[in-house]
Amino acid sequence: MARGSTRPTSRDVAQAAGVSQAAVSLVLGDKWRGRVSEATARRVREAAEELGYRPNLAARNLRLGHTRTVLLVVPALTTEFFAGVYTGAARVAAQHGFGVVLYPSPEGVGPARDPFASAQAALDGVIASSMAADALTAIRGDQLPLVMLDSDPDGSLGAATVNLDIADGIRQVADHLLALGHRRFLHLAADVPSWTFEVRARELAARVGAVADTELRTARAPITIDGARAAAEAALSGPGPRPTALVCDDDKLAAGAYKAARRLGLRIPDDLSVTGLDDLALATALDPELTTVRLDAELFGERGMQALLAVLEGRAPDGGDIPVELVVRGSTGAPGHRRP
């Protein structure tokens, strides 16, 4: 884990390029015009690239007396509303060279009474969801200790992983539907490249394929209610015998499926059984309430943090997937109650 080696500083870059630290600062700070030759500037940039130099933000902030960073305090993360607030603020901020850091005030007994203590930033490590794929390359650029959430344990990243036992959840869903008598399945899959979604597809195919006379189709949709509605509507009104069970990659997709069913005049669960995954509040806001797989998000976060602490202390993070639980509600039943 490269314990001994410390991060290169601007002085290291200077030495490598055969110039002074000041010259490095000028070049990398884009203030060198008329002060440093083009050739030297290039040498500096190459040396920086070579060493993987990244400026120490604490030092820069100290020197500059400001950080061009702003804190957005929101009541909680539970609503899409503040997601939009963040997006808008971040966009404008970026246009002005500012960054935005989120401090969601913790629900219940808040541990950190002082948001500023938590926003001191510059990082010791990273916890990352495998769905935030585009950020990963940037993360790997630094040598920061990294914990991945729901990612391929054997992946090439070489990072510690903490996983929910999604595979088991999908198996429970499949077994539940098979036991009810379903044989024609539609998998409404998230259109996002991520290990966690690959697992769903693989396990569902394995479990359904193990039973005779079954059929499994797949439709892909972005993870939005209306994206899912469109995909489900198209798939359900296609040719051939209609599927009787719809397995969705998450609850939000399932909500879209409900909309699709309404528009097609299909009744849940009489004409179509639907399952989700997550067990959001949304699941019980639907009518009928959604059969889904409950994920313990808080535990997931705790385990992620514990794993990172372990890595930081040189210990091995303790493995083991986090168990999940099938919650059977009104959206699943035996197929074919009304005209099949």
Place this chain on the structure above:
Amino acid sequence: MARGSTRPTSRDVAQAAGVSQAAVSLVLGDKWRGRVSEATARRVREAAEELGYRPNLAARNLRLGHTRTVLLVVPALTTEFFAGVYTGAARVAAQHGFGVVLYPSPEGVGPARDPFASAQAALDGVIASSMAADALTAIRGDQLPLVMLDSDPDGSLGAATVNLDIADGIRQVADHLLALGHRRFLHLAADVPSWTFEVRARELAARVGAVADTELRTARAPITIDGARAAAEAALSGPGPRPTALVCDDDKLAAGAYKAARRLGLRIPDDLSVTGLDDLALATALDPELTTVRLDAELFGERGMQALLAVLEGRAPDGGDIPVELVVRGSTGAPGHRRP
């Protein structure tokens, strides 16, 4: 805005207490046992309190070489799932003296390819929702430029404000329901002390009270689906003639109201018209789709950031509430179609 005065440093505290800077660091860092007398330590703490001293985190981080801060990268803020992940991670982190900063990877064309550039923290300013009330005292402790979202413009905080025109939204809701013929109203109010919710109550009362023979009751609920369900169920099964219109403080409360209606055997909108506020994806996942007030969350965020930039540059932020829009869907209709 206290432009001239700069933030006090540990040296200022030392001078005020008549000791050296090192002594201040020892006392405030809780490493003084056996090195500084109780009396001196007290003097230092008092001086620090007096001056409103807060350590410069950039300097501390530079000195220490670490920050005890961790970044949590999540795909987006749209799901409650990652809210739970954050809560759990933050709890464990706090137990270990760590803080967690959120970097939600921006949706669509992400401005900041490098999350770390955005996480440099130590703050130039703050944007805060009026709902995150407990954090406000801490915020005011620092003299940071502050922009409040949806807060009392004449409040004692002396901060800049950016507001949605919630009052107008509620007026549109009230007028819509009154025009449909409703006269008995129930207000399902958020059980959160915040100016933005006070406005809802005040405007609704004013608008409904202006019409003869109307009645307005109020029920309070925490902003959760099941909290709202319980409150609405209790209020709707109470004595006296049942309300025909249920005005909810936001969409999530409305989702709870749907559940309550189902349990009471009330049909929407035949027996009960329901309205929300936010226009979340949830609104169109409900059956029937929810009549609600659309808030432009992104614009809200943009305006908040622009206001903060204005304050930082010494300009006056441009005022003006952000307009909102009533979206009429299937959850509202004329009262009393079936047995009133």
Place this chain on the structure above:
DNA sequence: CGGCGGACGTTATACGTACAACGTGATGGG
């Protein structure tokens, strides 16, 4: 041939903190 200015860098310093190393009286033991 003196010197002047542009091109190209370098040296020195400060930001605010934490902590190692170093006083300095007073007390007490041998």
Place this chain on the structure above:
DNA sequence: CCCATCACGTTGTACGTATAACGTCCGCCG
């Protein structure tokens, strides 16, 4: 009576960066 110990601090320094203030070499003009 002299040195060790203790209680109570202080002096000094380093973290990594940005930038103001200085060189220094060279060509060229008068």
